Amino acid sequence: MGLERLIVKGAEEHNLKKVDIDIPRDKLIVITGLSGSGKSSLAFDTIYAEGQRRYVESLSAYARQFLGQMEKPKVEYIEGLSPAISIDQKTTSRNPRSTVGTVTEIHDYLRLLYARVGIPHCPICGKEIKSQTVDEIVDQVLELPERTKIQILAPIVRGRKGEHERTFLQAQRDGFVRARVDGETILLEEAEKLDKNFKHDIEIIVDRLVVKDGIRERLADSVETALEYAEGLVMIDQIDGEITTYSEKFACPEHNISLEEMSPRMFSFNSPYGACDNCDGLGVKKEFDPDLILDKEKSIADGGIIPWASSSSRYYPALLEAMAEEYDFSLETKIENLDDQILEKLLYGDNKKITFPYTNRYGKTRDHTTRFKGITGYLTERMDKSDSPGTHKRMERYMNEIPCHVCHGQRLKPEVLAVTVGGISIAKFSSFTIKEAHEFIAGVELDDRRTKIGKEILKEVRERLRFLLDVGLDYLSLDRSAGTLSGGEAQRIRLATQIGSGLMGVLYILDEPSIGLHQRDNNRLISTLEHIRDLGNTVIVVEHDEDTIRSADYIIDMGPGAGKHGGEIVAEGSLADIIEEERSLTGQYLSGKKKIQVPADRYPAGEKWLSIKGARQHNLKSIDVDFPLGTFTCVTGVSGSGKSTLINNTLKRKMMRELHDSTLHPGEHDEVQGMDQIDKVINIDQSPIGRTPRSNAVTYTKVFNYIRDVFASTPEAKQRGYEIGRFSFNVKGGRCEACKGQGIEEIEMHFLPDVYVPCDVCNGKRYNRETLEIKYKGKTIADVLDMTVEEAVEFFENIEPIRRRLQTLYDVGLGYIRLGQPATTFSGGEAQRIKISKELGKRSTGETLYLLDEPTTGLHFADIKKLLEVLHRLREDGNTVIVIEHNLDVIKSADYLIDLGPEGGEKGGEVVATGTPEEVAQNENSYTGKFLKEVL
Incomplete structure (x- = not known):
């Protein structure tokens, strides 16, 4: 029986209440329930943690010290456990060197492919480069017509100045x-x-010959001598005819460029052998941005070089005049009309010596000689030499992370980029979307020898690309930075990598893989999960998506509430069993007894609009988009259609730059109109609210300042002279110094897991004895930090600033969290709702723009209902709310929709439909409209 089922007995991790459950193996299991009801505690913190711990325990003590120890979860026992692999949302690499290609290992296979079957070319003239042996060179010379007179030359000086x-x-x-x-x-x-x-x-004449029988030996000796003397090059000069250059290295005979033997490391931008020397293989560099330095509508004489426009220096004007004379252009010409090559030299210099008359500040004129470093060179020099923070700050206004001007963002050295397979470079291949790459690999034509060598490599690349297509990621490009992927995309990439491994008998645990996926692509994801199950694996998915829940073989519904009101299994079994169970909130939503109603009336779009004109970053097709102010607008579209690029990269950055002096550069666009009607922008994303256990919900929302104030205002505290700082656990004074206010101590155990024990001085209360003698309504500050939000709302009901802020935490569905709960324990969805509550707690100006990216992540149907009430409240105060979302309940509740598409990647980036949900539902071209029709 142990083999057929996974048995969990007495699980008490976090809020679980002695949970007992038998989970069928080799099935697709969905764990669902309210946010905070204990789903992750059961799936990740109990089942996965125990599976991982047992694996680590089986290793030697030596190996264990490198893997980090896992604490035993609070559970009596677990039987029938397989090796466990967890795929959650938090594990994407933020390293700028990680790309979709490197994470999926496709780039490793590409490097091998290019090293083994690539054809090198000269990066300057584009001619194919071949390396030839002495015998091959001799054979080619002997094919010349009989009696041809030739000279064998050793080219020892090529295009070099000097007396020699x-x-x-x-x-x-x-x-x-x-x-x-x-x-x-x-x-x-x-x-x-x-x-x-x-x-x-200069070429040395090594020998003179006439082509005829019997000269092979002498010719070979002479060719060998020339190759040795000219370091691998020989020229055959047919007197009165053409000259041919041969190379025994991978080198261009025309230009002094040679390649070492081609190896996979040459094609890696993470290796010094392949990485571009200017940007070290990152493809971008924080440099002076020509768009920020130059006002292209002005001429140089009119102040078109912005950093120098208001400078009183006489040096730069004199230098620029000399440059204009040298390169024959006018300083009166508008910058946008200057020749591209001239502009390149002006910006980046050409190191050419230039002499010009210069009058210094004392009125003395003399000839000055310098090498021209380019505008960016002089600005960089000024920044490097200055110690003034003011100068640095002023200069940084003109800087941006821009594509490297040497490799043009392609990360590799020019000679590496000139190696091709099927006519394209490795960088070009990496810029393809997964769909385009798959089509290219399927149709690539190689000669017989290369086909034989490359067959197996191509097969591996093709299979990996197919798995990525199966999980709905056809729109991602292989060179997309891993740090820019959404949680759902990163998970689906790891899912595809796992299918590629073809393991069986494994327990996979996933955390909402449907995040960021449009309804249209859901079926592909579900088929993938079923495929992993059919290989003979158990797949446990923590999920709220209705389609996934309905496709599960077995459903576990946690509840009945959240936090201390949850931690129990409310219902388990088939879909029918869940629907029949009256206590199951999920069942009530699935059966249709409960539902999120379509709003009776929507806020109509008025006279005021916020408009982006000509947005063209990434795949956006120079689109104009209008957002009605004072409404709740939803931006929709299939994955990869350009929603994040439009909102996060373009609109948010532009507004932040204008209103909050952000240094982030917005995506390419012409202009944004209507910004004067917004007084601040608030971006509410799912990033953690604190990186250390010292941060918690009340420190983040600033409620803790008011709570400390209450304790400092008690008669006893005043009598003792305690100020507000006394009640902080982050500074000396009131905190327990044994544990520095952490409440716990870490005891290092070396070959066993480190043990965290409550501090034996303060018993985990964080404060010293004197501070804990101060009480308000019979409770110490430590007691207050241990309360849930729900209890604290009641406790502080008479103190308006505290009650109001805690009430907003309760309103967004976080009544179950403890005030002192470390921020590191919050899920992405919880962190986002804490941020929303912080904003709700402030007095509204009615002119705020709120931007949210998939706020329903981690939310149950009932939680989404609460979230919508909050978003509608923000809008009712006159604010503008713009949300990127795939969830149909949110989409149908919006006032206005902007649907992008029609597809993802290159085939997206256009506005497909706009209007109320009812209007978009009628649009035949909109995928969102098609699914919306069913729920309206």
């Missing part, structure tokens, strides 16, 4: 008689100094 006197002397010593200098044949003993101001070509 020593070069001629050395060649003479080495036994050579003649050379060719700049096309003229001379005797070495008569060679004179060359003009050092001009570039020269």
Whole structure:
């Protein structure tokens, strides 16, 4: 029986109340329930933690010290446990070097492919580069027509300035008689100094021959001598005919560029062998941004170089005049009309020596010689030399993370980018979406030899791309930075990687993989989960998505409430069993007894609008988008259609820059109109509210200041002279110094898990004895931190600033959290709602713009109902709420919709439909409209 079921007995982790459950194995199981009801505590903190711990325990003590120890979860026992793999939302790499390609290992296979079957080209002239042996060169020479007169030349100087006197002397010593200098044949003993101001070509004449039978041996010796003398190059000059250059290295015979033997590390932007030297393989660099330095509608004479426009320096104007003369352009020409090459030299310099008359501040004029470093070079120099924070801050206004101007954002060295497979470079391949890459690999044509070598590698790449297509990620490009992926996308990438591993007999635990997925793509995700199950694995999914719940083989519904009111199993079994159970809130929503009603009336779009014109970042197609102010607007569209680019990268950054002096650069667009009608922007995302256990909900929402004030105002505290700081556990004075106000002590156990025990001085209360003698309504400050929000609302009902702020925490569905609960224990959804409550607790100005990205993550149907009430409250105060969302209950409750699409990636980025939900539902071209029709 143990093999057929996973048995959990007496689970008490977090808020679980001695939970006993038998879970069928090799099935798709969904755990659902209210936010905070104990779903993650059961799935991740109990089942997964125990599976992981048992695996680590089975290793040697030596190996265990590197893996970190896992604490035993609070559970009596678990039987029938398989090796467990968890795929949650928090584990994407934020490293700028991680991309979709590197995370999925596709990039590793591509590097191998390009190293083994790539064709190198010269990055300057684009000609194919081949390496040839002496025999191959001799064979090609002997194919020339009989009686052809040839010279074998060793090119030792190519396009280099100098007198080259020593070069001629050395060649003479080495036994050579003649050379060719700049096309003229001379005797070495008569060679004179060359003009050092001009570039020269010098080839030593190694031998002269006539093509005929019997010369192979002499020809081979001469070719070998020339190759050795000219470091791998030889020129065959057909007298009165053409000259051919051969190379025994991967080198361009025309340009002095050679490749080392091609190896996979050459194609890695994380290796010094392949990474672009300017940006170290990041593709971007914080540099002076030409768009911020130049006012292209002005000429240079009119102050078009913004940092220098108000400068009183006479140096730069004189320098620019000399540049204009040198390169033959006018300082009166508008910058936008200057030639691109001139602009490139002006911005980045060309290190050319330039002499110009310069009058210093004392009125003395003299000739000044310098190498021109370019505008960005002079600005960088000024910033490096200055210690003034003011100068740095002023200069940073002109800086931005921009694509590296050497590799143009492609991360690799020019010679690496010139290697192609099927006619495209590895960087070009990486810029394809997964769908385009899959199509390219399917149709790539190689010659017989390369097909044989590359067959297995291509198969691996093709399979990995197919798994990514199956989880609905066709729109992502392989060079997309891993840090920009949503939680759902990152999870689905890891899911695809797991399918690729083909394991069976494993327990997979997933946390809401449907986040960020449009209803249209849901079926593909569910098929993937079923595919993993059918391989012979048990799949446990913590999920609120209705389609996924309905597709499960077995459902576990946690509840009945959240926090201390949850932690029990309300219902378990098939879909029918859940619907029949009267206590199950999930069942009531699934059966339709309870539902989120369509609002009776919507706020109509008025006269005031916020408009983005010409948005064209990433895949946006120069679109104009209008948001009605004072309403609740939802931005919808399939995954990858451009929602985040439009809202997070363009609108949010532009508004933050204008209203809050942010240094983040907005995505490309023409302008944003209507910003004068907004007084502040508040972005409410799912990032953690604190990185340390010292941060909690009341410190974040600033309620704790008022609570400390209450304790400092008690007669006893005043009598003792205690100020508000006395009641902080972060500073010396009132806190327990044994544990520094943490309440717990970490005891290092080396080969066993580190143990966290309550501090034995303060018994986990965080404060010293004197501070805890101060009481308000019979409770100490430690007792208050241990209360839930629900209890605290009642306790502080007479103190308006505290009650109002705690009430908003309760209103957003967080009545169950403890006031002192560490911020590190909150889920993404809880963190987002704490942020919303912080904003709700402030006095509204009625002119605030609230931006939210998928606020329903981690929320049950009943929680979504509460969230909508809160969003409607913000709107009723006259504010504007813009939400990116896939959840149909939220979409149908909005006043106005903007649907992007029609597809993801390159086929997206357009406005498909706008209007009320009813209007969008009637639009035949909108996928969102199609699903919306069913719920309205």
